[in-house]
Amino acid sequence: MWESVWRAFFNIAPKKSIAEQTDDIRQQLEQINPAFVSRLPLLGAMLNLPLLDNDVTANMETKLRKSSLESLLIDCLRTWAGNYPLLIMLEDVHWIDALSRDLLEGLARSVEGLPVLFLVVYRPPELQKIKPPQIDNLSYFTEIKLDHFTTEEAATLIRIKLEQFSDTKDDISTEFVERITARAQGNPFYIDELLNYLHDQHIDPHDTESIAQLDLPTSLHSLILSRVDQLTETQKLTLKIASVIGRIFETALLWGIYPELGDPEVVKADLNHLRQYELALPESHAQEIAEEMYFFKHIVTQEVAYESIPYATRSTLHEQLAQFMEANFVDVLEQYVNLLAHHYGHTDNHAKKRKYFLKAGEAAQAKYANDAAIDYYHRALPLVSSEKELTIRLNLGDVLISTGQYKAAVENLNIALALADEQNNLEAKAKVCRWVARSYELQGEYPPALSWIERGLETLKEIDTSETAQLMLIAGLIHARQGHFDEACEQAKHALSISQSLNETTVSARSYNLLAYVAGAQSNVPQAIEYAKQSLTLYQQTNNLQGQGLAQNEISRSYIATGQWEKAESYLQQGLNLFEQIGDVYNQIVTNINLGIIVLNRGKLEKSVSANQSALQLLKHSGGTLFLEGVLHNNLAGTYVRCENIDKARYHLQISQNLFEQAQVRDFLPEMTRLFAETDLLANDLKKAETNIREALRLARELGMPEEEGNSLRVLGKIQTQSGASTLALTVKESLDPPQFEQAKQSLTESMTILNEVGNTYEVARSQLVLAELYAIQQNNDESLALLDKCQPVFESLGASLDLKNAKMLRHDMSFV
Template sequence: MESSTRTQRSSTRSSNIRSIYAIINNNIRERIKGAVHRLRRYVPAAVAEAVLHDQEKLRGERRKVAVLFADAVGFTHLSASLDAESVFDLINDLLSRLVECVHRYGGMVDKFTGDGLMAVFGAPVAHENDSEMAVRAALDMQKAAAEFEPIARAQLGAPLQIRIGIHTGLAIAGILGTQEQAAYTVIGDTVNMAARLEALAQTGHILVSSRVYHQTRALFNFQSLGTTPVKGIDQPVPIYEPIGDRSEPLPTRGLEGITGVFVGRDAELEQLRALLAAFLNDQRGRLIVLQGEAGMGKSRLVTETLSTITSDQVSIWKGRGLPYAQGVGYGIFRSLLQGVARSRSFGAAWDSQVSPPLRLFLWQMLGRLSPEEQVRLRHLGPERAKQLTTLALREWVLGEARQQPVALILDDFHWADDLSRDALRTLVNLIHKAPVLLCVMTRPQPESPLELAVPPAEEPLVTPLHLELELKPLSPEHSRALLAHLVDLSSMPETLVNTILSRAEGNPFYIEEFVRMLIEKEMLALGDHQWQVTSAVELQTLEIPTTLRGLMMARVDRLPQDLQDVLRNAAVIGLQFSARLLEEVESRLHGPASVLPPLERLAGLGLLEERSRAGEQVYAFRHIVTQETVYRSLLRSQRPALHRTVAECIESVYAADLVNQAEVLALHYDRARERGKALRYTLLAGDRARERFANREAIEYYSRALQLSQHLGQRQAERWQAAVGLGQVEQHIGEYEEAIACYQAALDEWEEVNPEERAQVFLRLGQVWSRRGNLQEAGEELHKALAQLDQAGNVLPALRAQVYSELGVLSRRQGDLTAAQKWLEQGLSLVGDSEHYDVLSSILNRLGGVHYNRSEWDEATKCVERALELRQRLGDVVGSARSLNNLGILKYTSGDWDGASTDLERAAELHERIGEVEGLSLSCNNLGVLCAERGEWEKAEKNLRRSFAIAQRIAHPYELAQAHKNLGLLYLLQKQWERCARHLKAAIPLYTEAGARANLDINDVYYLHGLLCLEQGQINTALEWTKRSYEMLHEMTNADEGESVEWGRYEQLMGRIAQARGDLKSARQHLEHSAAIFQASGSQIEAGRTAYWSSLLSLALQQPEKARKELATAQQVFEQLGATLDLRHVAEQLAQLEP
């Protein structure tokens, strides 16, 4: 006990000591920060840091710098009338404005020169693009002086202007002076030259040397002023005046002074340009897939291909995949749409071509939905939301293509998430519909190849619709040609040339980056058309990196330390990052400082590139090799702490929107080995992926969550969430055994979970068992769900309604329509007045199906119409199209043929607009049947042939069987017996192929076969087909007779066959039975036809008055429906009855 107390006291004492040290260290840090802050008023920040921490850094050294002199012209003369204090205040105001311009671009004010100043860029900290920073500061100084001009005019009575001179070169930088008084300064010929250029400049103008011009001409517009004598220089020197930024900077890729050359890709370029020309000429879409390893020139090849067209010919939009965005849905298309939205921000709405219901899904992709809109879309369910998002994207592309041809360039597609891949598969089908060029650039992926099914063209084309190219390494000859274009090889040792080409292994990016490295090492100097070797001796001793990654690392190692730090921290964040986030990371690691100057310098070096994004500055590594190389250079022991810092900064910067950062936070906290937080965000990422129907990503997140939870104690809630989430995904994709295992594992893992959540799992188990066909097991699980809800009390009415709905489905499948209606109506009573639109619309559809089975057409129609209204309110265009199709069938069956025609045409139009080909096939099929029944032969055949073509194209055996069956019906009505028989015969094996064994559609084929044989006088064969129809109906209903339309048709056909065989008594019995069934079921068309066939029987029985009444009944029905063919038959019989 005493030992335990001593240990406890020792522990407490150690803890207290640590706390005291922490306070002391914190105070020291605060004092240092204060000292640095005070020193920064008088010296540059880097000098202040060095004075306090590392004065060795300030020792004299030769540095490459850019020097700027600025002077207020004539200020001394103009200010002669002012008192000394006013003069001081005025010049201090002007100089303060100029100093701000210097600091904005990382420069140091070396000294004030009375009416002006001298500024240095590149000492004590080198920035690599110091000449650019000096020119930018000078241009800003001009603006600052212009803003100051009214103030000066008010006090001096005349304008005050400045002149500026800039030169770059080597100088001596360091502490100059004694121990008592010293200053950090820069001296040398470079300083003198800058001062002389300032003296030569005209008032209000800037002069720069030729060296500054060559280093910055890609970024600024210059005016050449010829040559001029300069004191101390033997020959006149060329001078230039910067006018302003270029509207389009020259490419940073490539090398200064060298015109880009395209080597070794002539064959590929010729193929791509031929395809592009065909695309523009025939306005037919095309698909290009370019594969190649990193650095092979995929992007350059596409740029070269598109360089021959203008924006007036083709709208070009670009999207890029990102490695850390694989778990974020539609990542590559989101980046594409961000560019579109950005470019149209001051013009027409970028999404105006998309219908309002679908527009929301594009906004969701961009994260621009309001909370109310998010709730509204959540009712749709993940699968439907995925479907509608893809349809919205499709509609946007079609809208763009209606205005002019459009090209979608999808780069780095090997990082595309599953939803982006699925969306691309949908968009590929557009190349048959619109002038859409899809260009996909990807690395080879043997483990998950990009499989895109391109439907064949309907007619032969000279240029194919689909082109796949794999970029191989350049040949040794082409590699040498590229190097020779950049560098004068006659000045380079042959052994070095061979070594470079050997190490490059045909990778053009390596060759270009190697030359860039030699330029940075000042081993090459720019000649007239090529870079020339300055020292063959130095080259002989150069250590040559063996790989592209080694070469990139050599470049990074030569950067100043501050740039290396920024680049490494950026690499930890990822391939693309926001400047705001990186600044927060840098602030935590190295203290507050702006990251924009170093980012601009790194962009100038070709390592990064700026990419705008709504509301914030975004940068990206220009090449993935750079990011990967820099990241891999970090010690494994360093990485977790850096990832932790990045994750914490994301939580800070995006605190108001952490949900949308879940995937990135899961990644960083996982790599930081912070398992608790990693688990939290991994589960959130899994839920988001499941809600988007991104199944593969969801499975990966939930599986990882289960792994993480194993390392953490007391995590039953998280394990429950992961197991249930995984089960939901497995259920969505039809892996029912795995789903059952996941749900059961969750129930076994945590028995203490609340009843509501257990009820949800039992409900899903019931759904899975139902889909597997085990209705008894399904019923047991659903009743367990009800028991849990009873235990929970009167909560979650929507969940209870879902259970009732599933029980209704089970009862209907078991043939108990009374029980099915009871369960569904109970569910409807719980959510009928709520906003649970998804549950409500599902119950209404199912209840409509029950009423349909009972031939209660009005009730069925009311249910489907209400479901349609809900789906339209949700923006569910897919569900709306299907509801319209169902309404059309109901109205057709109940006798409202005009209404049926309207709804079916609307359904077909909507299905076509959204590209739902399976739904379009179904709507055209139903419309074709209606037109055939009305005698509208041409319209019927057009729709049925269209349905047939779609079913063939999508290889859907069931829809193909339906098309065959209904074409058979059409040709039967047209009395084209042979064509009818051929289609009916083709339908049956297709139903079998589709897995249908006994259903109403196969029964319809038997019935039509019977009619066909009867019309041809093959009475015995007709009877055989009718018996087969009876056997199927008996198997389906387990009864000898029934009240459905199918039973009525059977009785009608048996009556006709009996009459044909001369058994008129049996014929009357069958026809009367048929009439009773159709009257009970409300099938007007069939009731009218039975009346017609009964009239023929009455005539055979010598009962003309009875026949006349029956014909009158039939005529009234057919006139109401608009059944012209049937009316013609009635008219013919009535004409024969005329006296």
């Protein structure tokens, strides 16, 4: 659906050679952004050109290829729209395929505020049969319903049409207009065809007597059929063979697949008659394309012509067309697998159907065209042996899980499991177990996922394979999400050992990355950095750019945790550059989230809010996960807590809580609950604040997250300090400190101890500042100044401006006491 649009945008001339077309695209990309050139091969699928992968695109997984292509096209469109207004028209969207639909949604979300108009034409009844594009929820979407023509509108169309026939502007009788409109039921195409029918019959529309006696066709189908019947036999045959080719057809194919039509000049003469009858018309941009092209004026005309062919003859013509394509398009046959599958699909040639259904399914799966892949695989299943059926069902399981069709995936994989049992194929059995486990893991149903993993591992208990390692990695990921970090570490180490023995570099890299995440969650920062660097090295060996970016992100997380913000920024920027290079929007958002944490810690509150809101907008345009959206709202809440904006903090925390519940993740719950407590503290609701902070502490300890435990203890110390200060204000005997102060000292001392062990100098300094404030309330200035002497240099060295400001204010206030 999009090929002609992008060929026009990139100004590609099909008459040129593939090399020349490729060079033209490269020049266009260089003008837009030289960094985009590295992703040029991705355009091959969209433009139907055989573009070879390069170092950047070769290792991209199918999902990344799709998202990277979409982001590239979005960026190109936004650049063009910055130079001039754009109108993009898509017709017959009621037949839109899934890939084209996803691209339309992404483009539509990205053009808000730009001079771009999408004119999308569709028939609502047919649109309901597929998943329609989700664009009607956009604030700038407008639907214009094209109802049947009124008599006045029909009169205008009739007048214009008749002027084309006679070059005169004679008045048309009301009776004629009403009769034509009534018979056509206001359908403009039907009206147009009725007028063509009258013109073919040489009937004068002003001759009321002849019109009154005329028996007009009773349906659009019979009308077109009656018009086709007026053609000569060769013209009819030309029209019918063209209908087998498709709505748009290349003229050379007509005499190529059916030489009986005559010489090219004879066929072209017949086509000229079809043009005069307005049944098939030449493409308006024919001068720009390699071969002369025609198209049926209306899809109904093609359908009528096609349905008039006997079934056996249709089958023969489809096969002749497919054989012609195989013989003449040998060098570029991969570009035509969908058409070959379509045409052989209408024949009884089972061997060819099987071949091209499989090829088309695999090609669709490689492009992440999952709906098409599912359809082709299902059509291939009745035609294959049990050995091949097992392979297809494994592929189907992969695709169904990718599209979230988990129930269908499990049903299909259970059949695959039975086939693997029959064939005693242990590797296939383990793969089935892995995919079923993956389907449950993606739904957050961890117990059945772990059960299937155990089943897969039991199948391979005598041998260690790549499947064994991948099963263990899924188990490790589940354990990490549940906060069972020791189990996660054990699984990741075992997967690493197996993958290293098998020289499975990518699996080893993923194992190191999981180990880094677990070590970081347990605040073992040196170990986390070491694991992440090992992962980075392996991804560099395989030139996996996405993997390299992920590893650099993991390294930066550890440096953020220890307050080494400059090192963290360096790794984050390197990762961001890679994600931008490959068009990985999702991980660009993740990286910007981590950069936003540094901005927040430095006290740049407005910049932090802006960064997180921009990331949310990008997430909205690209379509992200519940988890990632929850993290962004959690970060915004944290920023608003630092801004002391209670209402906005609570607003984003509520959204975050709902999203985390839907995503069934727990590793952010301690931080989120702590932020709820800090919001309650700002509102001076000390009872609720203490309840929430103790829940945050419980979660942090349960999940084995010492850094978050240390941060929660600091907040508990603040709550106890404020509670003590309130008690002190109401106490007559001011010389006696309330017990909450001693409790606060204990909490803050424990916080500093834990954060020291973790190695996070910044968070230690924040706890020291809170304890300094407590000593100042007690008028113990020496202790307070001693703590300020420790924390203030840390804030200065890190550029933590807000914390530094608070420390200086406290020091200043004490100078007047």
